[in-house]
Each structure stands twice: as C-alpha cells, then as structure tokens.
Amino acid sequence: MVAQVRHPIWLPAARAPGARTFAILFTLESFARASVASVIPIQAYELLRSEQSVSLTYTVVALLGLSATILMPLAIQRFARRRVYTAGVLLLGLGSLCLVTGTLAGQLGGMLARVIGASALSITLNLYIMDHIRKTQFIQSESLRMAWSTIAWMCGPTLGVTLYSQFGLWAAHGAVAIFAAILLCFFWYFRLSDNIAIRPGKTKPANPLANIGRFLAQPRLRLAWFIAFGRSCFWTSFFVYAPLLMVVTGQGSLAGGLIVSAGNALLFTALLWGRLGARFGARRTMAVAFAGMAVGLTVTAAAGEASPWVAGAFLLVTAFFGVALDALGSVVFMRAVRSHERAQMTAVYRTYLDLSELMPPLVYSIVLIFFGLGGVFASLAILMAVCAVVTWHYLPRRI
Template sequence: MASEASPAIWTAAPPRRGAFAFASLFAMESFARALVATVVSVQAHDLLLSSQKVSVLFTCVSIAVLVSTLSLPILFRHVPRRWIYTIGIIGLIVASLAFALHTLPGQVGGMYLRNIGTATLNISLSLYILDHIRKADLVRSEPMRLTFSAASWTIGPFLGVWLYETYGAWAPQALSIASSILVLTFFWYLRLNAHPVIRAATSGPQNPLANVGRFVSQPRLRLAWFIAFGRSCFWSTFFIYGALLMIEGGLGKEASGILISLSQLVLGTAYLFGKISERTGVRKVISLSFAVAAVAAIAAGYAGTEAPILAGAFLLVGAIANSALDGVGGIPYLRSVRAHERPQMTGVYRSYVDLSDLLPSFIFSFVLLYFPLGTVFYILGALMAVVGFVAWRYLPRTM
C-alpha cells in the first residue's frame, strides 16, 4: 500500500469531495454511533442501579479518554490519515462487542473504545473537511452535514433501546457493527486525499503539552473551544441525565430512547439556522441559541422527576437551540485555525468533547449525593448563560 504522502496516488488522483459526500459519510457514521448512544446510559444504570454511580463511571472513563485524545496528534504524524479513520471504525466495532457482554468490565471497555473511536473519526473528518471545503463555504456545508445526520440520530437512539429491551444487549450492538462496516466501505470508496500542507506540517511540535500551550496562546482558538465545550456539555448532560430523568421519573427506559430520538429530530433545523447565519451573522445565532438553551435547561430542572414529561418538553426546546449551535458553533474554530497547524490544533480542540463528558459527570457525581436529579439542569443552564454571554462579548461582529 502506498504511503499517504505519495502525491501520485493520494493527492493528485482522487477528486476533491464536496459537502454532499462529507454529509453522507457523517450521516452513516452517526447512525452507527446513535444506535448505542442511549443504550450506554441505560445499560450502565442497569449494571450499577444508581445515577450517582453512573456519574462516577462516566467520570473515570472520560479521564482516560482525555489523556488518549491529547496524544492523537502523535498518531496523525506517523500513520496515514485514511488508516486512522479506519482504526476509529474498528474501535466502534470492538466497543460494540464489549457492550454486548453486558458486564461491568465490558461496559467500561466499551465506553472507552467508543469514545476513542469517535475522537479519531471526528478529528480525521474535520481535517478532511478543511482540506476539501473552502472557509467561505463552511457556513453552508456544516449545517448540511448536521441536517443529513438528523435521520440517523432520530431513529438510532430509540431503535437501539427498543432492540436492547426486546432482544437483549447484543441486538443493538450487532446492528451498530453492521452499520460501521458499511461506513468503512463507503469511506474507502470516496478515496479522500489529504492536503499537502497538512502533510508538510509534521515538523511542528508534537508533544501534547506543547500543542496545548500553542492552542491556548491563540485567543480565537480559546474562544472557539469554549463555545464548542458549552454546546457539547448540553448534549452530554442531555444524553446521560435526560435519559436517567425519564427512568427515575417513572416513564421507563423506552421513554428515554424516545426523548433522545425526538431531540435529534430537530437537527434538521441546522440547515435553516445556517441560512439565518448567512444573513445575520454567526455571532447572533450562537449567542441567542445559548440563551434559549439556558432558560430551557433551568426550566427542565425545575420540573424534575416530579413532572418528567414537562421536563422532557423543556429539554426538547433546549435541543432545538443546541441544533443551531451544532450547525454553526464549529465555524469559529474552522475559520480561525492555521492550515499548517490543523492536525495538532484539531487534536487539542477535540478535547472539548472529552472535557464536556468529564467535568459535568465529575461535578454531578458529588451533586447527586445531596440533591435531586433535576439539580444538574440548573447547573447546565448557568453554564449555557455564561458561554452565551462570552460568545456575544468576544466573537467578532463580522463572523
């Protein structure tokens, strides 16, 4: 197999891919992950029988994933990107095999491998998008990518929980494995090429701490990371504690799957918010979306397990706001990162996902020792308000 550095095969030969190709690939990958998304929380609760213990489990796994993610730029230096994407898919497959065991060790291993696999896929895809899509077109291509994935995230969470409840732990994992194989087949069919500027950048700093220092020294990247961290905190809290709220509110496991699926149905509005951003600017859409998400989260916390249906309705309002953030919230980073630093900086930037899993779970594991489940949404709402204010204050008006 020729090296990715060979321009004769992997730079000049494959055609440049457009937004449609990346949106299709992301939608297929999303379905493989969405099938397991709610099952992870439900199965963890079945094994541990406590929301507080589930928080501790997610905290421990997130710490391990964070350390691994910060080291991924080293992998990108030595391994061709197409193989890194392939490794990510294999990680999802092995994670599903571990989940299917329905044991605590299998749960821990599955969570770690699933998160690492997702990290490698997200970083690889982000780099490919930066290679193939002009920065001026990102405000259209990114919402399209989220819109295409809406069907995957609408069907997947409920279908996964239904299969889990009806046929057992192996059923959603078997379908996820089949979907992952389909993703890998389509990926290799696309023959995506890496930009020569990215390959030439391997002489840059590869020490994870040096990469973090370089990232933190750039104000635009810090701001982009904080915005991404805020929107990711909403989803990590929603997926874990929204599902647990349905269960502890007496509505059952399938209700948690329905809630997650309904929340993802609104991802189809991402394209609409992209169009709005073209006219009004990304800054206004991001700031207003955080404000709406803050109010919705606090209202959901007030309803709590005493009124789980009402709480779920408020969370869905917050999900609509967060779908706007999913559509355009990554644009500040994509427009700010320098071409020659993309692999290193994207590895650091991607840490927002791991920290959005780690910090809320860590905080909530203590909060839930003394306060009811609805309290986590009060904390989430406060965070959304802070991030929204920072975005409004510091994002350029022209963005």
C-alpha cells in the same frame, strides 16, 4: 511475445470531495454512534444501580479518552489520516463487542473504545473538511452535515432501545457493527487523500503539551473551544440524563429513547439555523441560542422528577436551540485555525468533547448528593448563561 497490458477500467475516477461527501460519512458515523446512545447509560444504570455511579463511570472514561485525543496528532503523523480514520471505525465495533459481555469491565472497556474511536473519526474528518471546503462555505457545509445526520440521531436511539428491550444486547450492538462496516466501505470508496503538509514523515512530531500551549496562546481558538465545550456539555448531558430521568421516574427505557430521538430529530433545523447565521451573523445567532438553552434548562430543572414529561418537553425546547450551535459552532474554529497547524490544533480543539464528557458528570456526581436530577439541569443552565454572555461579548461580529 505478446505484451500484457492492464487497463484499470474497474476503477472509476473519484469525484472531488465536497460537502455531500462529508455529510454522507458523518451520517453513517452518526448511525453507528446514535443507535446505542440511549442504550449505554441505561445499561450502565442496570449494572451499577446508582445515578451517581453512572456519572463517575462516565468521568473515568472521559478522563482516559482525553489522553488519547491529545496524542492523536502523533498517530496521524505516524500512520496517515486514512488509517487513523479506519482505526476509529474499527474501535466503534470493538466497543460494542466489549459492551455485549454485560460485565462492568466490558462496560468500561467498551465505553473507552467508543470514546477513542469517536475522537479519531472527529479529528480526521475535520481535517478532511478543512482541506476540501472553502472557508466561505463552512456554514453551508456544516449545516448540511448536521441536517443529513438528522435521520440517524432521530431514529438511532429509539432503534437501539427497541432492539435492546426486545432482543437483548447482541441485537442493539450488532446494529453498530453493521453501520460501522458500511461506513468503512464508503470511506474507502471516496478515496480521500491526505494533505501532504501533515503526511507521515521523518521529522520528529511536535510535543503534545507544546500543542496545548500554542492553542492557548491564540484567543480566537480559546473562544472557539469554549463555545464548543458549552454546546457539547448540553448534548452529552442530554444523552445520559434524559433517559435516566424517564427510567428513574418510572416512565420506562423506551420513553427515554423516544425523548432522545425527538431531540435529535430537531437536527433538521440546522439548515434553518445556517441561514439565520448567514443573515444575522454567527455571533448574534449563537448568543441567542445559548440564552434560549439557559431558559429551557431552568424550566426543566423546576419541573424535575415531579413532572418528568414537562421536563422532557422543555428539554426538547433546549435541544432546538442547541442545534444552532451544532450548525455554527465549529465554523469559529475552522476560520481561525492556521492551515499549517490544523492537525495539532484540531486535536487540542477536540478535547472539548472529552472534557464535556468528563466535567459535567464529575460536577453532577456532587450535585446529586444534595439534589435530584433537577439539580443536574439547573447546573447546566448556569453554564449556558455564561456561554451566552461570553459569546456575545468576545466573538467578533464578522466571523
């Protein structure tokens, strides 16, 4: 009798995950999201024919997505991170499948699926980063992650709008499915392991409402959330209202895609902002960035619909300062959160993105009753000024 021995020579030893691993995953995820970032608001406007209705649509979707984000730790405890991450990727594809229907129901369902998918990907990826990257390397890792995603956010919106304009919905959203499939292959190739401290178990999961209370009881976490909320309010507004500004003023959908791509191209400066943060301190750098954004948005509001290209130019100036918050903002949370609470606190922290997609459109829908699109940017400038003051006065010098 001959013994049968299997030698798993086809499975090479996986390298320890590092900053480049997460940069690759985030870049692929960014391609899947950025390729229709400018298409979705234009698609919504063509269905609804009203800037105010588009704002209300985003408000409803963000409100529903917020509930999913709060409950995400329960899913991670029940199914493990790798499965939640996989589900997030699949939801991006499902969202595009809904959006190609060209109906209002499909628009709402597709936007919601993308929001929930993005939430799952963001939370699980942040947990993997905090498991595998040292705290002293967070600034370097985050700036590298943002810099690598530059090409996705630079080319994606223009690619999506071009496909949409030339070939229709199927072409634009088909690109999302391709990028999502590539992302899923790379994720399983890297074989990231779950932290045993938060793997599925038999203990009863913590109450999501208790997680919120625990989060609010920690001043450093509250501050990290507010900084991230301010940063995200700008980017969510930029992705929606920069294309709308171009379309409403007759410049065309392609012009809107180009503005968004140009703003995203500035992500390559994340490495520069990372060095400035290490040299002058995260507090000083982020406060200056928020102040610069407030000034840029004020000029944008003054130009408004009367001078759309001037407004677009200063939106790009604002985006340059916004990249500083992308490079440094998450570091505040990553250094403040306790290791045994990462899953629960990351889910609560991630609500900044849901609320930044909920609150601004709600405010803008009221502002747009009395003012034009310039009022949107003026409202955002006020928030950025408040963020600058809060960051300067309350963020510790050593962060």
